[in-house]
Amino acid sequence: MTDVILPVLNESAAIPWVLGRMPPGLTPIVVDNGSTDGSGALAARLGAQIVHEPQPGFGAACFAGxxxxxxxxxxxxxxxxSLDPGDLARVLDPVERGAADLVLGARRPVPGAWPAHARLLNAGLAFELRRRAGVPLSxxxxxxxxxxxxxxxxxxADRRFGWPLEMVLKAAAAGWRVTEVPVLYHPRVGRSKVTGTVRGTARALRDMTEVLAA
Incomplete structure (x- = not known):
């Protein structure tokens, strides 16, 4: 069995689709990070394991899961x-075979799925990862x-939006084999807390810049 950690903040509109497409053998752990739209209760009714994390922050939710x-x-x-659980098998495979220690899904967006400001931020971070840590990520x-x-x-240690970056940096520093496989990226349901606004992207950039500086 494999556990799938799903940080959630007001995602009730998307939860049925995501959980409904979860492949057999994968156990969804929904981490409710203070939702006010009944996300946690809905996910529980649909059979997910629920974790309540009162500390706000993407990293806090991921760590709780x-x-x-x-x-x-x-x-x-x-x-x-925005991501199809059906693609998890592709991401899991190198880890389960022992061919890699950390595998990321490299997003291949369908039209309208990825705002330009968010894509630019991501490209800059991927460049810094290649330059600083030597990991072959796009x-x-x-x-x-x-x-x-x-x-x-x-x-x-990061409990905000620096968590994904810190994971890769520390994994690379520990000598992990880090790689990526392509996955489709769809327009999300509802408004993004990060990439949906320039302000949200700026907040993520601040958190990740602090991780890089550390």
């Missing part, structure tokens, strides 16, 4: 219908897979 997971291998993905994708115990041992 990681602590709650029990499977040897864990996945992370957004729960806004995208700091939110769909990813790794083994749970080594991931906990990395000691990830």
């Amino acid at each position: 990681l602590r709650a997971a029990t499977a040897d291998v864990v996945c992370f993905m957004d729960c806004d219908a 995208d700091l994708g939110p769909m990813r897979a790794a083994r749970r115990a080594p991931l906990l041992d990395l000691g990830l």
Whole structure:
């Protein structure tokens, strides 16, 4: 079995689609990060394991899910219908075969799925990862897979939007084999808390800049 950690903040419109497409053998862990639209209760009715994380922040939600997971291998993905759980098998495969330690889904957007300002930020971060850590990534994708115990041992400390970047940087520093596989990226359901606005993107850039500086 594999646990799939899904950080959630007001994603009730997307949750049925995401959970309905979860492949057999994958256990969804929905981390409700303070939703006011009934996301947690809806996910519970649909059979997901629910974790409530009162500390706000994307990293806080991801870390709470990681602590709650029990499977040897864990996945992370957004729960806004921008990513298809059907692609998780492709991301999982190199980890399960022992060919890689951390695998990211490199987003291949369909038309209208990725605002220009967010794509520009992502390209800059991927460049910095290649330059600083030597990891062959084109995208700091939110769909990813790794083994749970080594991931906990990395000691990830960021609890905001720097979490995805810190994971890759610390994995590379620890000598992990980091790679990516292509996954489709669709327009999300509802408004993004990060890429949907310039302000949200700026907040993510601030958090990630702090991680790079550290």
